[in-house]
Amino acid sequence: MQDCIDAGLVSGETVHVDATLIRADVSWKSMAADHADKVPAENAEQAENVPAQNAGQPAGTPTADQPQPHASAKPGRPRKKPKSPKKHSSTDPIATMSTSQNNRHLEPAYKQHTATDDKARIILGVATTTGEANEGQQLPRTVERVETATGKKIGHLTGDSSYARAANYYQYLEARGTEAIIPPQRVPRHAKKLPARRFKYDPKHSIVRCPAGKVMQQSSRTEKGWLYRARACDCRQCPLRQRCVPRTAKARTIHIVDGYEALLRARRERYRWDDATKDRYRRHRWIVEGVHGEAKTQHGLRRAVRRGLDNVAIQVYLTATAMNLKRLAAFLLHLRADDGAYDGKHDEQNDNDDEAAHVHLTISPLAGRGKATSVRYLRRFCNSTGAI
Numbered sequence: 391m392q393d394c395i396d397a398g399l400v401s402g403e404t405v406h407v408d409a410t411l412i413r414a415d416v417s418w419k420s421m422a423a424d425h426a427d428k429v430p431a432e433n434a435e436q437a438e439n440v441p442a443q444n445a446g447q448p449a450g451t452p453t454a455d456q457p458q459p460h461a462s463a464k465p466g467r468p469r470k471k472p473k474s475p476k477k478h479s480s481t482d483p484i485a486t487m488s489t490s491q492n493n494r495h496l497e498p499a500y501k502q503h504t505a506t507d508d509k510a511r512i513i514l515g516v517a518t519t520t521g522e523a524n525e526g527q528q529l530p531r532t533v534e535r536v537e538t539a540t541g542k543k544i545g546h547l548t549g550d551s552s553y554a555r556a557a558n559y560y561q562y563l564e565a566r567g568t569e570a571i572i573p574p575q576r577v578p579r580h581a582k583k584l585p586a587r588r589f590k591y592d593p594k595h596s597i598v599r600c601p602a603g604k605v606m607q608q609s610s611r612t613e614k615g616w617l618y619r620a621r622a623c624d625c626r627q628c629p630l631r632q633r634c635v636p637r638t639a640k641a642r643t644i645h646i647v648d649g650y651e652a653l654l655r656a657r658r659e660r661y662r663w664d665d666a667t668k669d670r671y672r673r674h675r676w677i678v679e680g681v682h683g684e685a686k687t688q689h690g691l692r693r694a695v696r697r698g699l700d701n702v703a704i705q706v707y708l709t710a711t712a713m714n715l716k717r718l719a720a721f722l723l724h725l726r727a728d729d730g731a732y733d734g735k736h737d738e739q740n741d742n743d744d745e746a747a748h749v750h751l752t753i754s755p756l757a758g759r760g761k762a763t764s765v766r767y768l769r770r771f772c773n774s775t776g777a778i
């Protein structure tokens with residue numbers, strides 16, 4: 391990548407980030423072994439406990455303190471539906487079950503996180519995690535990796551709505567002075583319930599005003615923010631109670647996530663995107679998603695060839711390196727063609743090469759300015775590696 395930067399193929403001004411799943415190299419026959427192994431182990435554990443607990447009673451008589459299957463820790467209706475056991479592969483237990491779309495089945499997978507430069511589709515950084523890792527949480531590390539590599543501050547960063555996390559990215563990117571071109575997730579609408587957007591948050595006084603004008607105070611801290619709760623006496627007499635408060639609750643609560651103000655600003659900004667911003671977001675799709683498509687269709691990254699996170703990471707790095715070298719080679723071919731150092735055969739090949747044509751279009755303004763420097767770097771690179 392450093393050679394691409396030296397050649398002037400990287401601007402570092404606009405960066406597109408995205409993530410894609412890589413199918414782990416395991417067979418379906420190895421799946422669920424983890425869960426299946428647990429069943430005999432738990433049965434054996436229960437069988438050991440029963441005689442001690444039922445001492446002096448007829449066989450099979452349950453005791454008061456004997457744990458019941460699926461018993462809730464607290465009495466009463468369980469608060470949450472019990473989660474179905476996770477599946478793992480016995481041959482590659484690090485891979486986790488993930489899917490890219492809700493209407494597709496889960497597959498054991500790893501996830502590649504990619505940052506691509508806007509100028510000539512150079513891959514600026516890749517990272518590999520297990521499939522269930524959240525890409526929004528990876529964003530700060532991706533930004534730091536790219537800025538360290540390029541030595542420049544990112545001006546505009548585009549991502550899809552899976553990066554739309556208030557605390558992790560609007561707040562983070564705003565503080566760094568990077569424009570986040572990331573469409574916020576849609577606000578969930580519950581027809582029977584007053585939506586959260588009807589509640590006005592006042593960050594200065596840390597209160598929320600409900601649609602009836604009543605003040606809601608901070609009630610308890612959660613992992614992602616604060617719960618604000620109305621007073622039960624206010625809700626009891628309120629004409630909006632039926633539409634606002636759940637049947638089983640005494641008062642309405644609202645969850646305000648950390649960085650909520652930045653999220654609100656981003657939602658407002660979304661409606662004010664100018665043509666340049668819309669164009670940058672349009673480019674996101676074909677640039678970074680195109681890079682993922684190319685890696686999968688032309689470089690075999692649809693499926694891992696080795697098992698384990700480190701081995702998949704090596705495959706991801708090598709693929710990214712090969713793709714950057716392709717762009718660098720296409721750039722060099724174009725420069726040499728401009729110098730007249732090409733024979734007709736090569737020109738023909740070059741004309742038929744979509745990749746080279748794309749690079750030609752993308753970097754032609756650059757070629758006039760930094761050509762001498764670029765050629766010097768590229769020749770030195772090619773001499774040292776024997777690439778061409």
Ligand code: SF4
Pocket residue numbers: 600601602603604620624625626628629630631634635641642
């Ligand atoms: S029900 Fe309670 S929270 Fe809802 S609008 Fe009325 S007073 Fe406000």
